[in-house]
Amino acid sequence: MPKAALYNTKGETIGEVELNDAIFGADVNEGLMHEAVLAYLTNQRVGTQSTKTRSEVRGGGRKPWRQKGLGRARAGTIRSPLWRKGGIVFGPKPRDFQVNLPKKARRAALRSALSAKLAAGEIKVVDGLAVDAPKTKVMAEILANLKVEKALVVTVGRDENLYLSARNIAGVDVSEARNLNVYQILAHRDLVITKEAVAKVEEVLA
Numbered sequence: 001m002p003k004a005a006l007y008n009t010k011g012e013t014i015g016e017v018e019l020n021d022a023i024f025g026a027d028v029n030e031g032l033m034h035e036a037v038l039a040y041l042t043n044q045r046v047g048t049q050s051t052k053t054r055s056e057v058r059g060g061g062r063k064p065w066r067q068k069g070l071g072r073a074r075a076g077t078i079r080s081p082l083w084r085k086g087g088i089v090f091g092p093k094p095r096d097f098q099v100n101l102p103k104k105a106r107r108a109a110l111r112s113a114l115s116a117k118l119a120a121g122e123i124k125v126v127d128g129l130a131v132d133a134p135k136t137k138v139m140a141e142i143l144a145n146l147k148v149e150k151a152l153v154v155t156v157g158r159d160e161n162l163y164l165s166a167r168n169i170a171g172v173d174v175s176e177a178r179n180l181n182v183y184q185i186l187a188h189r190d191l192v193i194t195k196e197a198v199a200k201v202e203e204v205l206a
Helices: 030-043 103-119 136-145 160-166 182-187 195-205
Strands: 003-007 013-018 123-126 151-155 173-176 190-194
Touching (some): 103 195, 123 195, 151 160
Parallel strands (some): 151 190
């Protein structure tokens, strides 16, 4: 069973934590992680951009000149895509980019990402991360004590003081254990996770 050192906010080792082998010692499937990251990024697309076709552009209801006799090219509307201020051909329209990765695949990718992080020694388990007030300086000191910079801080629940303390530090993000995803894990060099959050992750993924 894999183990990880347990730290306090001063960066001191105060013990060890036994981790679930099925979650933190799983085989790393890079292809599945890649698929999960692509699905996450694709699902961030809003798909609300829109252009007007010739039928949606205001005006152009009257034929600009008669069909024959003037020596000009035939024209039925001034809102033709060939004309300035005309409609757009094959322009973007509102669409849904949603990609649904199977639940088992999502969880397997998450286990792969956590196992890869632990194997690389990039997971720091802390006894607690309680912050009395929103203070960026305090959070920066905690991360410095743990010797991490670009880190994802994972808590068991929403901690407003911790979130406000970390949001102004470049490269540092805070996430709840239930919202953890592969993209977040791989986008940050280190994973700082509380002991309670580890139990929550194991409860969900076991």
